[in-house]
Amino acid sequence: MKSGSSILPDHEKLRNVIASGKRLVIFLHDNPDPDALAAGWILQHIGQHLGIRSQIVYSGRLGRAENRTMVKLLKIPVRCLHEKHIRYLKNDRYALVDTQPGTGNNIFPHRDLNCHIVIDHHPRQPALKANYCDIRPDVGSCTTMLLDYQQHFGIPMNSNLATAAAYAIVSETQDLDRENTKADRKAYVRLFPHVHLRALGRIRHPVHERDYYRTIARAMRHVMVSKNTCVCHVGQVHTPEVVAEFADFLVAMERINWCLVSGFHQGNMVISIRTTNARADAERVMKRILLKLGQGGGHGMIGGGAILCKDLNRYDLLAEQITKRFLKHLSRSQTTHLRPLIENDRN
Numbered sequence: 001m002k003s004g005s006s007i008l009p010d011h012e013k014l015r016n017v018i019a020s021g022k023r024l025v026i027f028l029h030d031n032p033d034p035d036a037l038a039a040g041w042i043l044q045h046i047g048q049h050l051g052i053r054s055q056i057v058y059s060g061r062l063g064r065a066e067n068r069t070m071v072k073l074l075k076i077p078v079r080c081l082h083e084k085h086i087r088y089l090k091n092d093r094y095a096l097v098d099t100q101p102g103t104g105n106n107i108f109p110h111r112d113l114n115c116h117i118v119i120d121h122h123p124r125q126p127a128l129k130a131n132y133c134d135i136r137p138d139v140g141s142c143t144t145m146l147l148d149y150q151q152h153f154g155i156p157m158n159s160n161l162a163t164a165a166a167y168a169i170v171s172e173t174q175d176l177d178r179e180n181t182k183a184d185r186k187a188y189v190r191l192f193p194h195v196h197l198r199a200l201g202r203i204r205h206p207v208h209e210r211d212y213y214r215t216i217a218r219a220m221r222h223v224m225v226s227k228n229t230c231v232c233h234v235g236q237v238h239t240p241e242v243v244a245e246f247a248d249f250l251v252a253m254e255r256i257n258w259c260l261v262s263g264f265h266q267g268n269m270v271i272s273i274r275t276t277n278a279r280a281d282a283e284r285v286m287k288r289i290l291l292k293l294g295q296g297g298g299h300g301m302i303g304g305g306a307i308l309c310k311d312l313n314r315y316d317l318l319a320e321q322i323t324k325r326f327l328k329h330l331s332r333s334q335t336t337h338l339r340p341l342i343e344n345d346r347n
């Protein structure tokens, strides 16, 4: 678990940057997760309170059934946008939440446009430039950071927003078990009286597409384990997020403390790593795995990234290379021998 954050937010500075504009675009990272969705929505409410109109945009898809249910049920006004359409948006303020300009996981054109607001809990990008930056890698969820502003500005909470924020915090921190601070726990408790409990239940137990089960079945046949490491190169996946979901699922296996999962989706090899070691640096391991191959990031116990990959043949080659790098960077004293979890399909 993490301890308190280092830099204090400057609420009045954020107020000035927002209130001096007319229209705001809030960018989320590609294939947004609940934390990005809720954080963006809270910022939209803050904007509304300060008299600026805004829209929330992202690229990619809402791959997880939970996230689709969340957006639909709570009526979160997000817009899926293709990169080429950004220049048609009329705006004078740009914000990024749960991501930063130039990280490669959002469609903000950082070379052409000035970024006004960045609020994120991922490690600070070395070249980060914006009129207002609030980067707190210690905080478990970006939503917690936005809730702090909302409370400061005295903006009332409504039940749909509270439900989105509550789901964001629990999904980002595995029910407040992974990477969270007192601030996240306090924010969750404060939200709770406003949460629409049945809606939260519906989001947490969604109806899944049949493709989801097909992917799970294929993935299970590719699970490789050693004493305490698990690797699974699933191959074709129906949506990129299932890779992260499967990594969460596998790292919970008894005696496993590091796990890597990859999948092939629309010309990309998507990769997730997880560890159960709270003192580990999954971001560093992720960056080493991707060195000169692709882009990625993460925080303490989770990491994610992608490599451009033209077909499944290339995917298989990359899978081999990545497994080697992963095992090497875990700095285990003994060499790790992976073997299939399911030895024979008939067993």
Ligand SMILES: [Mn+2]
Pocket: 035, 036, 098, 121, 141, 142, 172
């Ligand atoms: Mn986040």
